[in-house]
Amino acid sequence: MENYLKDIQDIKKMMDKSSQFLSLSGMAGVMAGIYALSGAFAIREIAIHNQGKVNLESYSFKLIVLIAGAVLFLSVLTAFVLTMRKAKRSEESMWNSTSKRLAINFLIPLGTGGIFAVLLMKNHYYGLIAPITLIFYGLACVNASKYTVRDVRYLGITIVILGLFATAYMGYGLQFWALGFGVCHIIYGALMYFKYDRKQ
Amino acid sequence: MKNILQHINKAFDHRIRLGIMSILMVNEYADFNTLKELLGVTDGNLASHAKALEAEEYIMIEKQFIGKKPNTRYMATKEGRKAFKDHIDALEKLIQKS
Numbered sequence: 001m002e003n004y005l006k007d008i009q010d011i012k013k014m015m016d017k018s019s020q021f022l023s024l025s026g027m028a029g030v031m032a033g034i035y036a037l038s039g040a041f042a043i044r045e046i047a048i049h050n051q052g053k054v055n056l057e058s059y060s061f062k063l064i065v066l067i068a069g070a071v072l073f074l075s076v077l078t079a080f081v082l083t084m085r086k087a088k089r090s091e092e093s094m095w096n097s098t099s100k101r102l103a104i105n106f107l108i109p110l111g112t113g114g115i116f117a118v119l120l121m122k123n124h125y126y127g128l129i130a131p132i133t134l135i136f137y138g139l140a141c142v143n144a145s146k147y148t149v150r151d152v153r154y155l156g157i158t159i160v161i162l163g164l165f166a167t168a169y170m171g172y173g174l175q176f177w178a179l180g181f182g183v184c185h186i187i188y189g190a191l192m193y194f195k196y197d198r199k200q
Numbered sequence: 201m202k203n204i205l206q207h208i209n210k211a212f213d214h215r216i217r218l219g220i221m222s223i224l225m226v227n228e229y230a231d232f233n234t235l236k237e238l239l240g241v242t243d244g245n246l247a248s249h250a251k252a253l254e255a256e257e258y259i260m261i262e263k264q265f266i267g268k269k270p271n272t273r274y275m276a277t278k279e280g281r282k283a284f285k286d287h288i289d290a291l292e293k294l295i296q297k298s
Contacts, residue, residue, distance in 0.1 A: 004291045004294050004295055005295050007218060007291055008288070008291050008292065008295065010215065010218060010219065010222070011218060011222045011288065012222075014218075014219050014222035014223055014238065014239075015222050015223070015225060015226045017238060018222070018223040018226060018227055018230065018234075018238050019226040019227060093237060096234065096237065097227075097230070097231075097234045
């Protein structure tokens with residue numbers, strides 16, 4: 001009888017392992033949230049000190065873009081390093097068919113949203129940039145969640161809802177942005193960390 | 201009891217064959233190297249078990265070239281999916297009875 005039970009467990013394990021990339025690091029989410037909050041705080045300071053003077057050609061605008069870029073770069077780098085470490089520990093390879101599928105399905109909505117945001121910026125629709133980046137990032141998480149832990153799906157749905165609120169309450173873009181990319185990442189990242197990472 | 205045992209499929213009575221079928225149930229297809237990595241088996245071992253499943257017509261083997269590299273893809277057939285589902289159902293019933 002024990003053999004049959006082991007068979008069932010093996011089947012389930014193989015099904016999960018072959019269809020989901022489970023080495024995603026929760027701590028990377030927490031770190032990304034911290035970077036985003038620091039970035040949002042810095043941008044708020046710049047905006048306060050340069051009230052009415054922020055436009056496309058100004059120095060402060062370039063600084064804001066630089067900060068946003070640095071947040072993105074640091075987040076991706078941290079996620080990459082921590083996920084690689086976790087994959088090594090759990091003997092899952094970092095670049096396999098499931099992680100490839102995860103990346104592609106994450107990048108399709110995210111890339112679309114990124115291009116959309118740049119085009120909006122070119123046409124001077126600044127107010128929509130925060131909601132659009134939130135909504136598309138949320139949809140990217142929902143889309144990618146089929147290939148990894150379920151928590152990513154709930155993170156995505158939360159961020160999409162925040163994006164819609166940010167559209168309804170225009171003018172609070174930075175606050176919603178900090179809430180979505182900062183607070184949500186920290187909460188869901190910590191949740192994932194305690195649920196999956198600490199056990200190993 | 202005898203009724204249930206009829207559905208326990210001998211073709212799946214091996215860790216590697218069970219593994220191949222489990223993977224192909226939840227993936228549209230898997231290539232040779234992916235299967236090898238997931239199951240942690242040698243080339244020859246995987247090839248012979250895959251052939252056994254192909255002989256039962258539970259999986260399809262598709263050989264093609266990606267650029268100049270040969271690539272072998274494995275897919276579960278409709279019969280294979282049904283047989284495997286019956287096998288899992290039988291396993292579950294056996295566990296419940298014990």
